[in-house]
Amino acid sequence: MEQVRSLPIPARGTLLSVEQAMQLAISEAYKGGPRVSPNPLVGSVVLDREGRFLACGYHEFYGGPHAEVNALKNLSDEELKDAHVIVTLEPCAHEGKTPSCAKMIAKLPVKKVTFGLIDPNPLVAGQGAAILHKVGIQADVFTSADKKLEQQIKTQLEEVCEAFLWNFRQKKVFVALKMASSLDGQVALKSGESQWITGPESREFVHYIRSCYDAILVGKGTIEFDDPSLNIRHPQIEKKNKVVVIDGEAELLAKFPDLKLAQIHDMQDVFWCVAADLKEEAQAKVAKMSKAPQMVFVKTNVGGDLDLEDLLAQLYQLGLRSVLVEGGAMTASSFVAQCLVNRIWMFQAPIIMGSGGSRSWTETVRIDQMKNKIQIRNPRYQTFGGDFMITGTL
Amino acid sequence: MEQVRSLPIPARGTLLSVEQAMQLAISEAYKGGPRVSPNPLVGSVVLDREGRFLACGYHEFYGGPHAEVNALKNLSDEELKDAHVIVTLEPCAHEGKTPSCAKMIAKLPVKKVTFGLIDPNPLVAGQGAAILHKVGIQADVFTSADKKLEQQIKTQLEEVCEAFLWNFRQKKVFVALKMASSLDGQVALKSGESQWITGPESREFVHYIRSCYDAILVGKGTIEFDDPSLNIRHPQIEKKNKVVVIDGEAELLAKFPDLKLAQIHDMQDVFWCVAADLKEEAQAKVAKMSKAPQMVFVKTNVGGDLDLEDLLAQLYQLGLRSVLVEGGAMTASSFVAQCLVNRIWMFQAPIIMGSGGSRSWTETVRIDQMKNKIQIRNPRYQTFGGDFMITGTL
CATH class of the missing domain: 3.40.140.10 (Cytidine Deaminase, domain 2)
Structure with missing residues (x-):
């Protein structure tokens, strides 16, 4: 393997x-x-x-x-x-x-x-x-x-x-980020279309990577567009993973029972993160469901977005020790911009998507001078079919 | 070597x-x-x-x-x-x-x-x-x-x-594109700052690549910002190269004698491309100079930009058989968008620049559906220090 x-x-x-x-x-x-x-x-x-x-x-x-x-x-x-x-x-x-x-x-x-x-x-x-x-x-x-x-x-x-060392030293969840981009750094078209950027060899390796973390974390956009299974599908690995969904405004929550996620995963393995302000509203929605995810109510920051540090702290309390952030573009960008990513797994396909009509995974990351660029430490490269992968720590 | x-x-x-x-x-x-x-x-x-x-x-x-x-x-x-x-x-x-x-x-x-x-x-x-x-x-x-x-x-x-086969079969200039980007596909900050994205090992190889083409082609922005030498500096290669500058509106032309370019290169090796409409105005500027580049007057397209196909056709007439497009971001993007690139040399550094405050090399490339993505054929990968390079044909 x-x-x-x-x-x-x-x-x-x-x-x-x-x-x-x-x-x-x-x-x-x-x-x-x-x-x-x-x-x-x-x-x-x-x-x-x-x-x-x-x-x-x-x-x-x-x-x-x-x-x-x-x-x-x-x-x-x-x-x-x-x-x-x-x-x-x-x-x-x-x-x-x-x-x-x-x-x-x-x-x-x-x-x-x-x-x-x-x-x-x-x-x-x-x-x-x-x-x-x-x-x-x-x-x-x-x-x-x-x-x-x-x-x-x-x-x-x-x-x-x-991940163990980070957990032990920081008492925090280890955060890995997996992205699949074109050579020009784009992860999805503006339409949301992103399947498939990379090839089957890369995708098999991604399922191995998924298996190395406790949970897969995605934003609600990814679920709305793709209705993904977010499980581990690898010929040599059988493992149930956890799933974390960020749905700050609880917009997708009502549709939860119809999602593929809800069919595939045990309900104690799905963590649904909503703004703390919307706790009662969200609980009312959940009360009506025959099966419902674990709810995580998260503080919001001044911009109204979920406070990702509070979110990670709550996940740690709930027993999660590592998450693999898999997208979409804005979710990935938020984790990078707030310096919350420990390790990156970046797959690039030998294609050009054009930044004129597509989305990057660092839209909310702003560097004013080259000396402030974010360095990837100890980078390693590997090829998978026609794609290549770089991994390193941030 | x-x-x-x-x-x-x-x-x-x-x-x-x-x-x-x-x-x-x-x-x-x-x-x-x-x-x-x-x-x-x-x-x-x-x-x-x-x-x-x-x-x-x-x-x-x-x-x-x-x-x-x-x-x-x-x-x-x-x-x-x-x-x-x-x-x-x-x-x-x-x-x-x-x-x-x-x-x-x-x-x-x-x-x-x-x-x-x-x-x-x-x-x-x-x-x-x-x-x-x-x-x-x-x-x-x-x-x-x-x-x-x-x-x-x-x-x-x-x-x-x-390059020889392309010249022979198409009677056209072979166009290679060299880009140095961050892992998120950015080639310069909005300020224009881009030195140095990649490391010294990559840069030495770039000088080897430069030596394999007749000329280096850049947009005027690159010259305004960096005042580059655009020559070949490689410990084992001694070669005089040609330089092509795109300055559609002849804005930079008057400053030509003060540029590093003008000090380093023989005047018959520098080709300055200006809109055909501005021929007389540009010639008047050139007449006053003690040394002046070769002028190339190029048709403009409906948007007022230089017609790159006409530009390449004129360079072919002038004896150039291959050019290496080295930027900046907009120049690269125009060549990609118009499908004029034969081979890409893409260097990526293990850094994140953030697309929120920087420039991609495909800003004017728009793909509406994934099936229309631009494929890089026969991709090969190589690492240089901490950077990696992908090359292939478009």
Whole structure:
């Protein structure tokens, strides 16, 4: 399956450098993409005493065994004698839904543990390593003699669990933005027509990306025009996702029962965001429905638009940890203009739509001087059929 | 040097398939980029009787020896016994600035000639091959058992001499468009500020691209705002280029002597395009100048803008065979809207400029339905530092 990073699993016995092993652990971690939220994505690789590949594993689903457990589970003590365990995140010190990984490894005859990131929780950071040190196992944060490669890998290590880190550090929803535009940056004609800008290869990858976030967020215009399913349709992924709809003035709410959304999703998975001023009116509409979405009443700002920060804060309270904003043009533009986007997934098709009769995804973004432009950090590029995709953080 | 396609020259004796040899011949052809216009770019590879690499060469400069001559020149009759000559274009049958390549090869002990494209001139097409057949040398158009690869290579064969083919078939100037935009398709702020959207790696490649066309074409706005040199500044390329300026209402003309352009370029290399209605007025201005550009008086269309087709036709008459349109936004948009662009070179930087306060390169392009979108054919992608580039034909 095409995923964010995807390396083949080497044959047993293949000699790997610690850098190669860490990159493989990152690739493994991504396999948990659709299922681990709100836990972090974690991957692990085990090398024998001579640095040869033995096994790998990843955190597969929320509440399930951690990556190290999956990597180590089929290896004998003989195989693990003086082995080297590589893991993207510091082995946990505490018992949670599963036993402590550090304590589990401490019982094994391994020689060395290299982890990518220290536990982000300052209260327990370093405690996993300390448990290992106590029994004579070397446990160190990943470094490399090749400082450029080290920096690249550290960036990837942060990226693979970026939503978790953001949630933990900021107590906020991680916001990703997915856009499909023409080469001239247009996402829809003025008529609203936008299907299909990109090709089938891009669209399959978009369903994979959808699976990596808790919810898909759209403005009401997108629903009015396309009546989309907003679910995950990928040959190798089965996952129910949540949906967030922004309908500030509650205009679309009355039509909710007729939408494809209402047929496909469980009602506890659909969040309908309306201005707080319209609470009673909206509740009256909902009361008449045989099935109704979860209502989220959001503060409005001076312009009368929903306050997106309040909206995100409420979604966080409701248990959502990440959303993928998928449009339309104005919704995307509002998130960008208010600097609320953590990661962008931008697909571009090799077509020209002409800005004279179509809509950009940054209409409300105004930059007065080039030095104030919005930089996309750590950009990466990938092609899908005739399209290309750029992703990076904002 | 980074060029459009760039393959390393293999060690002598390396076994090459005819497909690999043809791709190498294409890569060689590109090395002539800056110097062969109005001739076609042509490359050639010679394999020995066992299909092993002997030598390669390309058409280096206008009027200079053809590709086959350069590839064959240092090989002995012994080495050429039953050799296989691969060349991107049918060996020429006629004597022009140089002797006939087909007649030259006919005197050699080679066994086989494979050429990429038949001579585009229907009056001589096949005559080069016929000269070779007459002396018992096999001479065939390139084919491959791998039909997908064959199609890819044939596309590259057309591309490598696309300006020449367009000139020959249409008797028109080949128009390339180079744009540097943000990820949201913006090329300048409303203030006019646009330096620098892309990074130094992209900009070096742009100077290479400039060298592959006869002239750089810009609108007067670009000159007013940036006072650019519009010359070729590339560490490995020394070439004087021509410059075309569109100044329909002759507003900038009086300032010409003070422009950087006027200091840097030879006056016969600068073409200043003004509405035909203003001919006398413009000539009066020019008469007062100590140095003045070449004047081109162009028909206007109903809107009062210069008729770009007439402009291109006049440039063709003046000996120009290809131009690189470099902006600004409105100039680019006019060429796109009027379907006058043959090839696009689009550089995108990983930044967001916001369409709310900036300018797109397709403002005057209006598409009413998605089915009428402008498709970029045979798109290829390349990254330069943090930027990426897409090129294709329109």
